[in-house]
Amino acid sequence: MTKRAPWPMVVPVGTTTVGTARVRDDARPAMTTAQRRIYELTGDPPQTAALDDPTDPFSPTSSTYTVLPNLTAPKKAPKYRNTRCEHNGIKFDSQRERSHWFHLVQQQAAGLISDLRLQVPFVLTERRQRDDGTWERASKYVADFTYLRDGKLIVEDVKSEATRKNRAYVQKRKQMLDRHGITVKEIK
Known part of the structure; x- marks a missing residue:
């Protein structure tokens, strides 16, 4: 490593380079x-x-x-190329999720399912205090849809091929089965 010059560095007038650095002309x-x-x-x-x-x-x-238009940076595309959308004030993460919601609403109207709910949280691990006194946050899984069919709770999640392989999702899906005894039904 080379020795650094003391700061502020004084460069004599007319010098064009100092080491490998070029000196700017003030003119x-x-x-x-x-x-x-x-x-x-x-x-x-x-x-x-x-x-x-x-x-x-x-x-x-x-x-x-x-007048130039507002030249802001374009929005970054979503990681999984989904298009967020909204219907009657309900926000959906993708168009596929919204269309499945319509399908479930029709089934509930026909009497095939009951107690249809959207974005239902399930606690997987409780909040705990560590030995050093700090707190570990609780972890939860938020299901896209839950409903009752023949008295049994059904949990559905709309997933693409890419999100189905997501490590965090797979881990939470396994914890749902272990902790609550619920198999998450993946909608393609």
Whole structure:
């Protein structure tokens, strides 16, 4: 490792490199390209009150001025390429989940199922205090849909091929079977 120079570093005038670093020239151009073009069009140097000039072709009130749209960064695509949607104030994580909700609502109306519920949490491990006095959070599994069919509780989760293989989901699915004795039915 090389020895660092004391800070603030003093560089003699005329030096072009220090070690492998290039020293910037403090001499700045008198005008930027944009300022030069404005000067060529109007004849007013940018250091004068060109912004207060009513004949300035680039003033905000002139007809050549255009407002750029809000240029924010585009939203990042969801990890599993799902499209979040909403119906009657109910928010769904995907269109497939929403369409399955419609299917279950029709089954409930026909009397095939009862007690249809959406986004039902199940506690998998309780909140516990560690030996050092800090607390470990409880873990839970949130089922997409639960309902009763012939008196038995059915838990359904809408999953794609990719999310079905998710390690966290697989672990929680196994804990649901172990802790509550419930098999999660995956809807493809």
